[in-house]
Amino acid sequence: MIDLKHFDWAGLITSAGIFTVKLALIILAYFIFRTAGKKLIKHLFQKFEKQNNLSTGRAYTLRSLALNVYGYILIFVFIVMILDLFHYNPSALIAGAGVVGLAVGFGAQGLVSDIVTGFFILLEKQIDVGDYITVAGYSGIVEQVGLRTTQIRSFDGTLHYLPNRGITNVSNHSRGTMQALVDIKVPLEKNLDETIQVLQTACDKAAAELPQIKEGPDVIGVQDLSTSEMVIRIIAKTENMEQWRVERVLRREMKIALDRFKNAASGE
Known part of the structure; x- marks a missing residue:
């Protein structure tokens, strides 16, 4: 039995206190390096973007990858330090666990x-x-290209994580100009x-008002x-990600132009 009267309580409390302080310092150091590292990486990439005339998308891509890699390295160092604090040798632990090592090997593939x-x-x-x-x-907008996954945000707001x-x-x-495509249904009679001329006039008006249109409409x-209608197609080349806006404006202008044409023909 342990003699509680002669047990070294002071030594136990001192050891526990030292252990707690070390653990707190490791956790504090992790958060400090994570915050400072992210700020430094973002600052460096801002300078790199200006000096090398990178596109905003390319700069964000490389920056997100660097942050991703930095985060993995920091977590790995943190885990190794925690294991060392508990007097575990990480390499010996992995080498000694045969089944775990085999599973890790398959997962690593x-x-x-x-x-x-x-x-x-x-x-x-x-x-x-x-x-x-x-x-x-x-389909969606790329939000992050990481070391292991790529994140895509759909237009309904859903964020998809895709393994690379x-x-x-x-x-x-x-990449390059996009195409806006609008089909207008018109009664066959x-x-x-005359209908094509009215629609083309409306297209010319939209082209003068929208700088996002690069060619056409x-x-x-x-x-x-x-048997009852015909479909007339209008196309235009636009800036990236502006094709939907141009299509909406074109539909509006087509509707206004056709209404005016109809009213003029009926004498209203």
């Missing part, structure tokens, strides 16, 4: 695949933060030439016919 795929995505500049893309059945190894085909809708003609 996917991790390595994520990292390698992510590296080539960045090297080939397939996507940048802020790009509108379609990948793995999801699952990105096999990428459709990037944010309307005079085709042009009425390209009848796209479809049915």
Whole structure:
């Protein structure tokens, strides 16, 4: 039995106090380095963006990757320090756990695949933060390209986390000019030439008012016919991510122009 009367309570309390202080210092150091490191990385990338004339999307992509890598390294160092505080040798612990080591090995295959795929995505500049893309059945805006995952925000607000190894085909809708496409249904009895002229006048008005339009809009003609109506197609080239706005404006202008044409024909 332990002789409680002669037990070294002072030594136990001192050891516990030292352990608590060390643990608190490690946790405090982790949060200090995390905050200071993030601020430093953001500051360095702001300077790097200005000095190298990088696009905003490319700069955000590289910055988010650097923050991601820094976060993983910091967590790894934190775990090693905690294990060392408990007098565990991390390498011996992993080497000694055969089943755990085997499981980690299988899991690491996917991790390595994520990292390698992510590296080539960045090297080939397939996507940048802020790009509108379609990948793995999801469409949305890229919010982050990380070391292991890529985050895509759908237009309904859903945030998708995609492992990089699952990105096999990428459709990037944010490279070069985009196309606005509007189909207008018109009754079949309307005079085709007059209708096209009215629509083209409305297109010219929209082009003069919208700097986002880079080419057109042009009425390209009848796209479809049915027994009661015809579909007239209008197309225009726009700036990236502005095609939906241009399409909405064009529909509004087409509706106003057709209403005026209808009222003028009826003598109202």
